[in-house]
Amino acid sequence: MSVQDVERVGFVQEWTEWHRQKEAGLAGPHGFLAITGLHWLSEVPTRFEDAPGAWSSTAEGVVVELDGDEEVAVDGQVVHGRHDFGVLAERAGVYVGWGDAVIEVAKRGGHDIVRPRHPGNALRTAFTGTPAYEPDPRWVLSGRFLPYDTPRPVTVGAAVEGLEHVYDSPGQVEFRLDGAVHRLTAFNGHTPGALMVLFTDKTSGVTTYAANRSLQISAPDAEGTVTIDFNRATNLPCAYTDLATCPLPPAENRLPVAIETGEKIPLERGGRS
Known part of the structure; x- marks a missing residue:
């Protein structure tokens, strides 16, 4: 086995454990699949x-x-x-x-x-996992964070018709893919300095959930460099249940390329493994 093969095996194992933990939270006794x-x-x-x-x-x-x-x-x-x-x-x-x-x-x-x-909700008890693309290191991209002078409030739609969410955006994330430069409006992530982006792409409504996917990005380094691992693009709860109020991506976050990695349409919405 080559060094590259060893590194790929480790990469896949790390992704698999991350995805297992993500699924465990979703399908926990009081996770989103338990909502009635x-x-x-x-x-x-x-x-x-x-x-x-x-x-x-x-x-x-x-x-x-x-x-x-x-x-x-x-x-x-x-x-x-x-x-x-x-x-x-x-x-x-x-x-x-x-x-x-x-x-x-x-x-x-x-x-x-x-x-x-409720832990006994049928959506939860029947859950068998979320289909996803095979993780591939080629979808781990280097980008840069372009901060605003001050955070900007951004109004986005929601999975519930007529509802709106307002999030403060600290800036945009810029990256290059297939020779083109793209920018995504970012929101605050789960930890201090971390970022979160909501996006759609050419796979949305085809192999991935039509409304949105979410991606967490670790805090930029001192030079503003970020690592964008699209393998970790996940569904929001609205991909599984209509009882969620998930935000939709801002218009500028509709990517004109196919991000063929990350989570696919859930089986509960007619997706396939």
Whole structure:
């Protein structure tokens, strides 16, 4: 086995472990595949089949009113009767225990929502994994981060019709592919300094999910250099369930090339291995 072959085997093994961990989070007992409902709250207290209590959105924030023996756990404390969650920040959420389920209380696109997560949900229990292209080192590209002087608010659409999300963009990521230069508007990633891009490409709607894919990029180095590993392009939750409010890519992030790597259309949406 050549040095190149050894390096490729290691590359594939690392990708496989990364993908296993990503899938484990998605299909965990209270991951996105466990969601049974997406309930939009109003000022009128409303009960839902998959959650206890009557829920409402008030000027003072989200409120739940529990009847009789109904109880939930908030921050490890058992709660009966009325509980005020207060005003939630955009994209923030609180997770409330109810038996073996978790009730997500959150704000998305300026609206308060309740999203129960039940481990026995059929979408979760039937999940067998997400098809993906074979990882290939040729899709690991070097690029550079082009920061803005100050972060810019960017409004994007959402998987839910009529909903919008606003994200601060710290700048763009530039890279070269097949002789052409491309730029993607970036948002903040999961860790300090890290970046995240949402994009579509020529495979979208053909072999990959039509609406979007997401890619995490480690923080730029001192010279602004970034590593863009398209092998790690992943589906967002909306690729699996209609009970998600995922953002769509900004218009400038629709790549005119085929990124034939990363995750494909989920089997749950008619994809193939």
